[in-house]
Amino acid sequence: MSSLLFDTHAHYTDSKFEDPVSLLKQLFETDVCGVMCCGWDVNSSKDSLNLAKQFPGMFSSAGIHPENCTDLEDMNAALDEVKKLCSDDKVKALGEIGLDYYWDIPKKKQLEYFDAQLCLAEELDIPVIIHDRDAHGDVFDLIRSHKKVRGVMHGYSGSAESARQYANMGFYISFPGTITFKNAARLPEVVGVVPLDRIVVETDCPYLTPVPYRGQMNHSGYIKYTAGKVAELLKIDYNEFCSIEVVNAKKLFNI
Numbered sequence: 736m737s738s739l740l741f742d743t744h745a746h747y748t749d750s751k752f753e754d755p756v757s758l759l760k761q762l763f764e765t766d767v768c769g770v771m772c773c774g775w776d777v778n779s780s781k782d783s784l785n786l787a788k789q790f791p792g793m794f795s796s797a798g799i800h801p802e803n804c805t806d807l808e809d810m811n812a813a814l815d816e817v818k819k820l821c822s823d824d825k826v827k828a829l830g831e832i833g834l835d836y837y838w839d840i841p842k843k844k845q846l847e848y849f850d851a852q853l854c855l856a857e858e859l860d861i862p863v864i865i866h867d868r869d870a871h872g873d874v875f876d877l878i879r880s881h882k883k884v885r886g887v888m889h890g891y892s893g894s895a896e897s898a899r900q901y902a903n904m905g906f907y908i909s910f911p912g913t914i915t916f917k918n919a920a921r922l923p924e925v926v927g928v929v930p931l932d933r934i935v936v937e938t939d940c941p942y943l944t945p946v947p948y949r950g951q952m953n954h955s956g957y958i959k960y961t962a963g964k965v966a967e968l969l970k971i972d973y974n975e976f977c978s979i980e981v982v983n984a985k986k987l988f989n990i
């Protein structure tokens with residue numbers, strides 16, 4: 736049984752990665768069979784697609800992150816670009832999109848972009864990658880108002896009860912490296928309530944590095960620590976978990 740994983744959320748176009756191509760070549764040999772490279776605005780979505788085209792196991796997403804919506808003057812023009820990108824075979828999701836109430840970003844604008852992109856995802860019938868930081872109630876309400884939307888709750892930080900509801904609504908729950916932290920709060924409890932066929936893992940690299948590399952720059956080679964923790968909490972064999980996780984990620988992104 737293979738112990739390769741699918742990293743469902745990574746940012747290899749981040750300028751912190753000096754030579755992502757060489758790094759990914761190595762990671763695809765030793766640690767991962769799949770990587771979702773996420774865009775956060777039009778340019779990073781284009782760059783993610785170009786990078787993904789260099790690796791058979793790599794895919795990309797296109798979308799406008801809540802932190803980036805205030806840079807834009809014309810929402811419709813930006814969403815037209817996102818729509819065009821989504822027509823490429825390598826673009827498997829619309830994201831990352833959502834709400835971020837941690838930073839001081841005008842809520843009205845965030846809500847406008849999030850709602851419009853959920854509409855677009857329904858129109859294109861493409862899964863979404865959701866960013867939810869300190870905005871659990873509004874994210875849940877908006878997603879629920881778009882009945883056809885499916886996808887993944889990235890870097891999940893909500894309650895066990897919400898995770899169960901998202902799973903019932905057809906969503907996958909993606910666990911980040913923070914689950915390995917001693918103060919992981921409620922994440923271990925969340926793992927216990929999400930059906931096994933709805934669980935995936937991610938790095939969100941170059942951020943959120945798991946223990947024992949916490950504090951250093953993250954990459955997909957460290958996803959095994961996150962997966963190891965999830966398998967331990969589920970009390971299942973590590974290799975078995977890896978196989979299940981890859982199947983789940985492929986189903987999530989229709990690969």
Ligand SMILES: [Zn+2]
Nearest residue numbers: 744773831939
């Ligand atoms: Zn991200």
